[in-house]
Amino acid sequence: MLILLFAAAIVPSGQTFECTPIRVWDGDGPIWCAEGPRIRVSGVAARETDGTCRPGHPCPDADPETAKSVLVDLVGVRTGTSREGHALVKGPTMHCISTGSAGGNRTGAWCVSPKSGDISCALVASGAAARWDRYWGNHRCRDQP
Template sequence: MTAALPPALICDVVRVHDGDGPLWCRSGVKIRIAGVQAPDFERAAPCRRPAALRRAYVCDDRAARRSQQLVARLTLGQRLACQPVDRSYKRVVARCTLPDGRSLSCAAIAAGAAISWDRYWRRYGLGGCR
């Protein structure tokens, strides 16, 4: 049986692992950013690009570090409003909103830190980016 999702939560971001998470909240919750895929340190070599991602996807240690740094600039020390939509590997998958009102998923894509993972983008009802 899957544990129930927590209600909407506030995440004061204290650490960022990869460009798609987890983001560590001061409360101890770990959040995976909903609907995006980014290069990560665990899969840097060899690259195991998910078949669902048809666009160019570079996975190497340098790309992972750049992606992590971009998301850290967006989120570190910020207070995010997050709506949990799923669970994955002991993390809460959530649609989060930055303090300026932008979707974190869209902001990560616009910054070049991640690409949309269409299957999950639709599943989590992320809609269009402005």
């Protein structure tokens, strides 16, 4: 399996794609996929790694390490930590729908994991992330893509 850690193309909005998670940065991503994309979980906001919330973003109560751990558990199993601070993960392939660019080299996406269902909805239900109405739109929680 080829793992792309440096190049990450943006998946066009509306396109479905698969993501086998290999790394997680914080509670709302990016999730690095073995297939190449880096996913910013759509419709939610989590605290930054330093514990702050960006101005204009919803701010959940969960601390950043808890939020990151919840996301890791939703997409797979933690296998270690990279020297950059990413949680290294091994998880089942998720099915995702792109919402387009999420800034930088990140693709915004709604993803469903065979392990935990709709990732955005599970993050909100857990309290690890806050629903971001500006980006949530008419999304409906689901178990299948």
